[in-house]
Amino acid sequence: MERPDWGHTTDLDDVSGRAAIAGVGESAYTKASGRTAREIGAEAAERAIADAGLEPSDIDGLTWNRAFADFDAAAFHEHFGTSHDLWTSQWGGGMTWAGTAPHLAAKAIEAGKATHVLNVFAVAWATQRGSMTGGPGETHAAQPLKQNLEVPFGFFPQPVYFATIMRRHMLEFGTTEEQFGAIAVASRRHANLHPDAVMHEKRMTLDDYLASPVLADPLRMFDSCLISDGGAAFVTTSIDRARDLRQPPAVVAGVGEGTATSGGHWSQQPAFTSTPQVFAAPPAFKMAGLDPADVDVLTVYDPFTVVSMMQIEDMGFCPKGEAGLLAEEGGLSHDSGRLAFNTHGGLLSHAYVLGIAHVVEVVKQLRGTAPAQVPGCEVGVYGGYTGGNASTLILRTDR
Amino acid sequence: MALKRADFPLPDLADERTAEYFAGAARGELVLPRCDSCNRFVWYPEDECPHCGARSFTWTRVSGRGRVFTWTVVRRAFLPAFEEMVPFVTALVSLEEDPAVRIVSYIVDCEPDALAADLPVEAVFRPLQFPTVPDRSVPVPMFVPAAAEPGAR
Numbered sequence: 001m002e003r004p005d006w007g008h009t010t011d012l013d014d015v016s017g018r019a020a021i022a023g024v025g026e027s028a029y030t031k032a033s034g035r036t037a038r039e040i041g042a043e044a045a046e047r048a049i050a051d052a053g054l055e056p057s058d059i060d061g062l063t064w065n066r067a068f069a070d071f072d073a074a075a076f077h078e079h080f081g082t083s084h085d086l087w088t089s090q091w092g093g094g095m096t097w098a099g100t101a102p103h104l105a106a107k108a109i110e111a112g113k114a115t116h117v118l119n120v121f122a123v124a125w126a127t128q129r130g131s132m133t134g135g136p137g138e139t140h141a142a143q144p145l146k147q148n149l150e151v152p153f154g155f156f157p158q159p160v161y162f163a164t165i166m167r168r169h170m171l172e173f174g175t176t177e178e179q180f181g182a183i184a185v186a187s188r189r190h191a192n193l194h195p196d197a198v199m200h201e202k203r204m205t206l207d208d209y210l211a212s213p214v215l216a217d218p219l220r221m222f223d224s225c226l227i228s229d230g231g232a233a234f235v236t237t238s239i240d241r242a243r244d245l246r247q248p249p250a251v252v253a254g255v256g257e258g259t260a261t262s263g264g265h266w267s268q269q270p271a272f273t274s275t276p277q278v279f280a281a282p283p284a285f286k287m288a289g290l291d292p293a294d295v296d297v298l299t300v301y302d303p304f305t306v307v308s309m310m311q312i313e314d315m316g317f318c319p320k321g322e323a324g325l326l327a328e329e330g331g332l333s334h335d336s337g338r339l340a341f342n343t344h345g346g347l348l349s350h351a352y353v354l355g356i357a358h359v360v361e362v363v364k365q366l367r368g369t370a371p372a373q374v375p376g377c378e379v380g381v382y383g384g385y386t387g388g389n390a391s392t393l394i395l396r397t398d399r
Numbered sequence: 400m401a402l403k404r405a406d407f408p409l410p411d412l413a414d415e416r417t418a419e420y421f422a423g424a425a426r427g428e429l430v431l432p433r434c435d436s437c438n439r440f441v442w443y444p445e446d447e448c449p450h451c452g453a454r455s456f457t458w459t460r461v462s463g464r465g466r467v468f469t470w471t472v473v474r475r476a477f478l479p480a481f482e483e484m485v486p487f488v489t490a491l492v493s494l495e496e497d498p499a500v501r502i503v504s505y506i507v508d509c510e511p512d513a514l515a516a517d518l519p520v521e522a523v524f525r526p527l528q529f530p531t532v533p534d535r536s537v538p539v540p541m542f543v544p545a546a547a548e549p550g551a552r
Contacts, residue, residue, distance in 0.1 A: 137477065141407075145443045148410040148417040152527060152539065154473055154481060154489035155503045156408075163471035164491060171469070171516045217472040217511075265443060267491055267503050272469070 006270040009279040010257035012103055016287050019106035020242035020249030021395065022116075023052025023235035024360045029198050029351035032126040033229040040231040041071030041122035042079040048233035053246035054116055056080035059235070061114030063092025063101050064121065067139075071120045071231075087114040094121035094354035095301060096257070099384035099391030103255040105236035115237060121356040122231025129227055143264070150267060161266040162304040163219035169273045169306055170218065172321065177218055179324030181209035183305040184222045184348055186332040191345025193334075193372040198226055199349040223305045225347035232356040234363065243398065250363040253379070254288030254394035256280040263388040275307070276390035277314035277383055284392035285316070290379060292316040295394075297365045297374045298339055299358035300383035302346040311383045312339070315392060334372040340365075343372040358382050359393065366397050406532045408480050410539070416444045419458040424538045429463040429522045431500065432456040442500040463522030464545060465492040468501055472511045480529035486511070492520055492542050508543045519545035 025047025027040045041064075049056055057080075062073055073086050087108050092101035098121065105117035137157035140146050150156055155164075169175045188204040191197035204222065212222040242249035258279025262268045271278070285291060292315060300315075302308040312323040317339050331338035344350045344361040351357060362380035364370040370377075377397075384391035404411060412421055423430030431440050436453030440461075447454055470490035476482040488511055491501040506514065507525070523543050526536035 144411070144414050144416065147407070148414055149420070149443060150503050151408045151478075152410045152537075153504045154484070154487055155491075157477055159475070160471055160473055160477070160489065163473075164469040164489075167471060168469045213475070215473075215475040217474065219471070261449060267501055268443060270499060 004271060004278060006262070007258055007260040007276050007279045009283050010259065012255055012257060012283070013107065014287050015103055015106035015110070015255065016253050016289070017251060018239055019102060019109060019236055019252045020239050020398070021102060021234050021252070021363050022237045022242040022245045022247055022249060023048045023054065024232065024363050025049070025051050026196065026232040026357065026360055027122065027230050029196055029228055029230035029353065029357070030126065031198065031228065032129065033124070034127055035124060035229060037068070037070035037122045037124040037231065038075050040124060040229060041120045041233070042075065044122060044231040044233040045071065045076065045079070045118060045120050048118060048235050051247060052116070052235045054235065056082055057084060059116050059118045060085065061087040061105060061108055061117030063089045063104055063117060063119045065093025065095070065097055066090035068093055068121065068123065070122060087117070092119040094356045096384040096386040096389040096391045098355040098359050099382050099393035100255060100257055102236045102252045102393060106252055109236070109238050115241065117236045118233055119236065120231065120233040121354060123353060124229045125227050125352065126229045145265065155267065158303060159215045159219050159224055162306055163216035165266065165273060166218050166306045169309065172273055173324070175309070175321070175324040177210065178206060179328045180223055180305040180309070181206050182327035183308050183332065184209050186327060187302070187342050187346045187348040190334060190343050190372045191349035194344050194350060195371060197345040197350040198228055199345060219304065225303045226349070226352040228351040228353060230351045230353040230357070232353060232360045234359060248367055249398045250366045250395045251398055253290065253396045254284040254286070254392070256282065256284030256287070256392040258390045260388045266387060273310060275310045275314050275385055276388065277311045277385070277392065280390040281315040281383070281392040284394050288394040288396070290394060295379050295381050296340065296377040297343055297362060297380040298341050298383065299344070299346065299361050299381070300342065301355045301358065301385040302342060302348055305348070307385060308342070308346070311385060311390070312341070315381070315383055334374050340374040343370055343374065355382070355384050362395050366395060406535055408478055408529065409527065409532055409535060409537050412537065421537060421539065423458065423460070424524050424540050427524045428460045429540050430458040430460050433459040440494070440497045440500050461494060461496050463540070464495040465502065465520055465542070466498070467506070467514060467516060467518040467520055468493045469516070470506060470514050480531040483530050488514065490542065502540065504539065505541045506543070507541050513544070521545045
């Protein structure tokens with residue numbers, strides 16, 4: 001199959017059916033809580049371990065993200081009062097890596113380096129916002145090329161980048177503001193059904209969306225993710241071990257990872273209205289032996305409505321340019337029978353915890369315990385995104 | 400912000416990867432790094448040419464003409480420096496010499512309603528100044544709608 005030349009697929013070993021997520025745990029998802037990311041991460045870790053029916057001493061592998069090293073091995077041992085050996089990797093956590101962490105774990109387990117691998121991600125950006133530290137903008141402003149060639153020209157921060165991408169999507173495919181709004185409204189409706197969602201009690205209609213402040217035309221406040229405190233964690237183990245534990249296994253069926261040549265510079269992205277899902281999703285589906293039509297629930301990393309739109313298209317759930325139509329027709333609702341999407345509310349309306357809760361939501365859907373449950377859910381997919389990278393994680397019920 | 404540089408968000412003229420860009424603007428020229436081996440423009444600057452792998456570049460003057468690829472009217476000031484500027488138009492301009500090269504800058508002397516995809520624009524060089532950095536300005540490329548070509552009148 002011919003692939004475009006603006007990125008590449010990571011060569012990942014086939015782990016299909018050999019590992020499973022056996023436990024999930026979540027902290028409270030809140031606005032500013034006054035807590036640290038380390039405390040939040042510890043709470044999520046504790047709950048994930050308990051959910052799997054394990055003890056902290058059973059955890060012999062730990063993954064987190066190198067840029068968010070709040071809950072690392074030292075924090076784990078300090079919190080649980082343990083001192084045993086841990087296999088570790090800093091290539092886990094949230095965003096793209098929430099999707100590839102199960103692959104990392106599966107490989108470590110297969111190599112005999114670990115048995116139960118815990119992946120943790122937590123942020124306290126709502127709390128930190130008070131002191132103007134942390135948050136998505138600061139990370140970008142610190143990069144020299146953005147600092148010199150973009151920030152001085154008002155092309156900063158993320159809402160501005162994605163406003164220009166929305167504009168191109170509208171120009172190229174005839175996408176409308178109402179179609180972006182339909183994604184925001186579907187997400188909010190799911191959050192309204194989810195008791196843990198930050199926006200659980202706040203209703204939103206399409207009129208509310210259209211009336212929300214324009215931050216950078218055509219991007220509105222309601223196209224944008226929240227800023228939250230919160231975190232989640234999950235335990236990956238071998239399929240055999242998972243079958244002995246208390247929860248029904250969420251089997252790792254396929255994993256894919258893609259990278260764009262332009263890295264994190266949206267301005268220079270050759271395929272301006274596409275994401276590296278173009279390179280991540282096809283190998284994941286191939287590994288799983290499945291097809292987008294087999295998928296019962298999809299959660300994607302959704303900092304802005306257009307990022308959801310692009311990933312839905314790039315992962316093959318509809319032809320390029322038609323995700324807006326799918327949204328407008330109500331096809332993203334959990335009970336639509338079409339593409340149940342971000343059934344917890346996503347980064348837009350559940351909590352901005354950078355994708356880790358998206359994976360937890362897929363696991364809950366497969367267990368049949370999600371608040372906005374998709375009937376008969378057997379295959380769930382997470383689409384991770386970090387600008388220059390994307391990942392696809394396909395989970396399924398045990399056969 | 401954790402950024403310590405006092406003149407932020409003005410560009411850091413000491414950064415050697417982009418110093419030539421601003422030196423060119425100070426002379427009234429739009430200059431971009433061009434690979435000495437394959438002659439292609441490499442934007443943003445990189446140590447190694449992504450097309451041929453060569454590591455030698457010459458900052459080369461270009462026409463300054465291009466077309467609007469996409470744009471946004473920024474209404475919310477995301478930095479204190481932008482508070483008195485909003486609303487403003489920031490755009491990606493595809494360069495005439497190589498449309499894959501996109502320059503990020505302001506579109507000025509143009510009503511937002513007049514903006515359109517592929518609108519021809521040309522570079523002008525104006526001082527960039529922020530009220531939060533009162534005693535400094537840096538000449539930079541900005542873009543204005545291109546004057547109609549004589550034959551088109």
